[in-house]
Amino acid sequence: xxxxxxxxxxxxxxxxxxxxxxxxxxxxxxxxxxxxxxxxxxxxxxxxxxxxxxxxxxxxxxxxxxxxxxxxxxxxxxxxxxxxxxxxxxxxxxxxxxxxxxxxxxxxxxxxxxxxxxxxxxxxxxxxxxxxxxxxxxxxxxxxxxxxxxxxxxxxxxxxxxxxxxxxxxxxxxxxxxxxxxxxxxxxxxxxxxxxxxxxxxxxxxxxxxxxxxxxxxxxxxxxxxxxxxxxxxxxxxxxxxxxxxxxxxxxxxxxxxxxxxxxxxxxxxxxxxxxxxxxxxxxxxxxxxxxxxxxxxxxxxxxxxxxxxx
Amino acid sequence: xxxxxxxxxxxxxxxxxxxxxxxxxxxxxxxxxxxxxxxxxxxxxxxxxxxxxxxxxxxxxxxxxxxxxxxxxxxxxxxxxxxxxxxxxxxxxxxxxxxxxxxxxxxxxxxxxxxxxxxxxxxxxxxxxxxxxxxxxxxxxxxxxxxxxxxxxxxxxxxxxxxxxxxxxxxxxxxxxxxxxxxxxxxxxxxxxxxxxxxxxxxxxxxxxxxxxxxxxxxxxxxxxxxxxxxxxxxxxxxxxxxxxxxxxxxxxxxxxxxxxxxxxxxxxxxxxxxxxxxxxxxxxxxxxxxxxxxxxxxxxxxxxxxxxxxxxxxxxxxxxxxxxxxxxxxxxxxxxxxxxxxxxxxxxxxxxxxxxxxxxxxxxxxxxxxxxxxxxxxxxxxxxxxxxxxxxxxxxxxxxxxxxxxxxxxxxxxxxxxxxxxxxxxxxxxxxxxxxxxxxxxxxxxxxxxxxxxxxxxxxxxxxxxxxxxxxxxxxxxxxxxxxxxxxxxxxxxxxxxxxxxxxxxxxxxx
Numbered sequence: 035x036x037x038x039x040x041x042x043x044x045x046x047x048x049x050x051x052x053x054x055x056x057x058x059x060x061x062x063x064x065x066x067x068x069x070x071x072x073x074x075x076x077x078x079x080x081x082x083x084x085x086x087x088x089x090x091x092x093x094x095x096x097x098x099x100x101x102x103x104x105x106x107x108x109x110x111x112x113x114x115x116x117x118x119x120x121x122x123x124x125x126x127x128x129x130x131x132x133x134x135x136x137x138x139x140x141x142x143x144x145x146x147x148x149x150x151x152x153x154x155x156x157x158x159x160x161x162x163x164x165x166x167x168x169x170x171x172x173x174x175x176x177x178x179x180x181x182x183x184x185x186x187x188x189x190x191x192x193x194x195x196x197x198x199x200x201x202x203x204x205x206x207x208x209x210x211x212x213x214x215x216x217x218x219x220x221x222x223x224x225x226x227x228x229x230x231x232x233x234x235x236x237x238x239x240x241x242x243x244x245x246x247x248x249x250x251x252x253x254x255x256x257x258x259x260x261x262x263x264x265x266x267x268x269x270x271x272x273x274x275x276x277x278x279x280x281x282x283x284x285x286x287x288x289x290x291x292x293x294x295x296x297x298x299x300x301x302x303x304x305x306x307x308x309x310x311x312x313x314x315x316x317x318x319x320x321x322x323x324x325x326x327x328x329x330x331x332x333x334x335x336x337x338x339x340x341x342x343x344x345x
Numbered sequence: 346x347x348x349x350x351x352x353x354x355x356x357x358x359x360x361x362x363x364x365x366x367x368x369x370x371x372x373x374x375x376x377x378x379x380x381x382x383x384x385x386x387x388x389x390x391x392x393x394x395x396x397x398x399x400x401x402x403x404x405x406x407x408x409x410x411x412x413x414x415x416x417x418x419x420x421x422x423x424x425x426x427x428x429x430x431x432x433x434x435x436x437x438x439x440x441x442x443x444x445x446x447x448x449x450x451x452x453x454x455x456x457x458x459x460x461x462x463x464x465x466x467x468x469x470x471x472x473x474x475x476x477x478x479x480x481x482x483x484x485x486x487x488x489x490x491x492x493x494x495x496x497x498x499x500x501x502x503x504x505x506x507x508x509x510x511x512x513x514x515x516x517x518x519x520x521x522x523x524x525x526x527x528x529x530x531x532x533x534x535x536x537x538x539x540x541x542x543x544x545x546x547x548x549x550x551x552x553x554x555x556x557x558x559x560x561x562x563x564x565x566x567x568x569x570x571x572x573x574x575x576x577x578x579x580x581x582x583x584x585x586x587x588x589x590x591x592x593x594x595x596x597x598x599x600x601x602x603x604x605x606x607x608x609x610x611x612x613x614x615x616x617x618x619x620x621x622x623x624x625x626x627x628x629x630x631x632x633x634x635x636x637x638x639x640x641x642x643x644x645x646x647x648x649x650x651x652x653x654x655x656x657x658x659x660x661x662x663x664x665x666x667x668x669x670x671x672x673x674x675x676x677x678x679x680x681x682x683x684x685x686x687x688x689x690x691x692x693x694x695x696x697x698x699x700x701x702x703x704x705x706x707x708x709x710x711x712x713x714x715x716x717x718x719x720x721x722x723x724x725x726x727x728x729x730x731x732x733x734x735x736x737x738x739x740x741x742x743x744x745x746x747x748x749x750x751x752x753x754x755x756x757x758x759x760x761x762x763x764x765x766x767x768x769x770x771x772x773x774x775x776x777x778x779x780x781x782x783x784x785x786x787x788x789x790x791x792x793x794x795x796x797x798x799x800x801x802x803x804x805x806x807x808x809x810x811x812x813x814x815x816x817x818x819x820x821x822x823x824x825x826x827x828x829x830x831x832x833x834x835x836x837x838x839x840x841x842x843x844x845x846x847x848x849x850x851x852x853x854x855x856x857x
């Protein structure tokens with residue numbers, strides 16, 4: 035009988051990367067909104083929009099790349115709604131985010147049925163296949179774990195340092211960080227608070243949309259109702275757990291990805307624990323992580339506060 | 346004072362604002378205001394809270410748009426629709442509430458929004474170099490890599506000045522720059538400001554404090570109710586004349602303290618220690634007493650334990666060590682209600698969040714502490730007529746104006762809100778009154794009324810503990826002043842026998 039212990043490390047770690055990628059992308063998106071002071075619970079809805087539009091793009095174009103671009107556009111569209119509600123209309127950002135998530139769930143399920151008929155799903159949709167990077171993928175353990183993945187995973191590898199550099203090493207990044215702490219200071223120094231917030235919200239939509247597309251066309255081409263299943267919320271948790279910093283969010287995403295990868299492997303390997311409990315693992319870890327760390331972290335000071343020059 | 350800089354021929358105007366008007370939801374904040382700034386001068390803009398000083402300067406800085414009038418810069422007509430344009434025209438503003446980001450370093454705060462940076466790379470070394478040059482030139486010592494949140498208020502202001510100098514401003518607008526400084530920091534600031542004008546720059550100095558306007562400015566423009574009253578040469582006017590222009594009537598700057606026999610101690614603190622909200626010890630071994638028939642003032646820079654001091658006496662904060670006595674009875678860590686029942690009244694420092702309920706009427710706020718007992722409530726029934734009559738009586742007695750007793754208190758002016766608090770607290774005939782920042786944000790009329798009430802209580806033989814960061818207030822009202830620094834009493838003085846320098850040193854933590 036196979037036990038808990040003969041699951042291969044390589045297998046678990048490879049699954050960790052695969053499971054972590056959407057969380058990494060979405061929580062990096064969350065970094066953008068958090069750093070300009072916007073509460074972004076809509077990551078879930080942006081991902082779902084991205085997953086759906088990415089899938090549709092791939093179905094009709096037959097190209098996974100075009101699908102990914104459509105996914106980013108879908109996420110950006112959801113982001114635009116959040117931006118308008120929270121920046122221009124100055125609505126409550128938590129309510130706006132939850133509203134977008136519910137809307138995304140309803141619209142994608144509805145469109146799926148109307149486009150393909152109830153219960154009918156297109157099969158064999160264009161998706162990204164694994165590209166083993168020469169030389170690097172031959173390294174034992176590290177090679178298969180890190181360098182034998184689809185294009186979107188490699189895009190994620192580049193996105194992490196790129197976002198970090200943008201936020202910490204460029205003038206635009208300084209403006210972004212300052213906007214989340216004290217938008218009035220940015221305004222008095224001639225910066226444009228509204229524009230910064232809009233652009234960063236759109237950036238979060240693009241990243242979350244890509245994360246969503248990864249779920250539908252990143253490996254196999256398929257879409258199911260509520261395919262994100264709370265991954266957007268886990269990304270929000272990773273963001274908070276990572277103290278609203280890019281690398282922190284990535285580390286937290288990897289941790290949650292590990293929990294997910296581990297439970298998947300355990301399910302395959304005939305574990306004595308019922309699979310329902312194993313499926314709970316990432317969510318339980320999310321709660322435990324938040325319970326242990328959130329109290330101590332300090333959010334950007336202007337979080338959730340709309341900016342009004344003449345207040 | 347040296348006046349070696351020349352003011353030119355009187356025609357060398359950097360800024361000319363003509364007939365500036367601005368309305369906020371129907372209220373005229375600026376009514377055809379004229380204002381001129383000469384090259385190399387320090388021009389004070391004097392007026393009460395709400396007189397329209399900040400509005401006028403926010404228009405000049407492009408934060409607000411004016412409803413009428415025009416602005417000339419070096420004789421040329423200009424339109425500033427955003428701070429960006431003001432900065433490009435070399436106008437810099439230092440706001441009353443600092444526009445700094447506490448989590449970032451000094452260099453990052455200065456670098457924010459700079460135009461001479463390449464978009465793909467933030468070059469902080471370059472910014473640091475220029476900060477050091479400016480810091481040397483103007484004597485503004487600063488550690489460029491320190492986090493702004495860890496700096497003292499005086500240092501934070503230096504960062505603000507450096508931000509403006511870095512952008513090569515020829516005009517500096519300073520909105521109430523001394524409000525948060527110790528007397529010594531004010532002296533240092535004035536030296537820097539004179540240095541800045543010697544190099545041909547001009548400064549607009551917004552203030553409502555008479556003595557500092559007299560000391561630092563070359564000319565004064567007085568605003569009242571959104572209108573310009575007069576512009577005068579500082580050397581040709583007096584404090585009294587300025588006060589009269591500012592308020593519109595003669596003002597008393599000194600109070601009489603009728604002699605009264607000081608009685609038994611009402612409040613005694615013995616070696617009291619407590620922690621602030623972050624768990625850091627904020628009162629350390631605090632001991633003093635307040636007797637019947639005296640006003641004891643607690644002076645000090647904001648954040649040295651004043652807020653917590655009021656809270657421990659009121660039973661709102663846990664005392665970790667030491668004892669507090671009220672009328673010789675120990676009240677350490679008793680519940681607020683028990684302490685109030687023994688005869689404590691408290692005017693808290695944050696009126697809006699702790700003293701009144703903004704959505705309640707004047708009547709409801711006046712009866713907030715005893716609405717559930719006779720005569721307001723009997724047998725579980727509240728008698729609204731009794732409440733209203735009581736509120737009416739209080740309004741007449743304490744001169745509460747604005748809309749009547751059924752009006753929501755948020756529609757009253759700050760001064761009238763504070764009168765409601767005072768009426769409620771004093772009507773219980775307390776033995777001890779704690780007044781924390783009682784006149785913060787109030788106009789001179791209301792300030793006068795409230796300060797006179799404090800002295801009247803003392804003359805009636807009550808004990809008064811006045812906690813205020815406004816040194817003028819503490820010195821004018823108190824019989825004895827204790828200077829607090831980091832939760833300890835540094836020094837005790839008698840107002841008429843101490844110099845400003847002496848007090849300033851104690852406020853900065855220097856022991857004799």
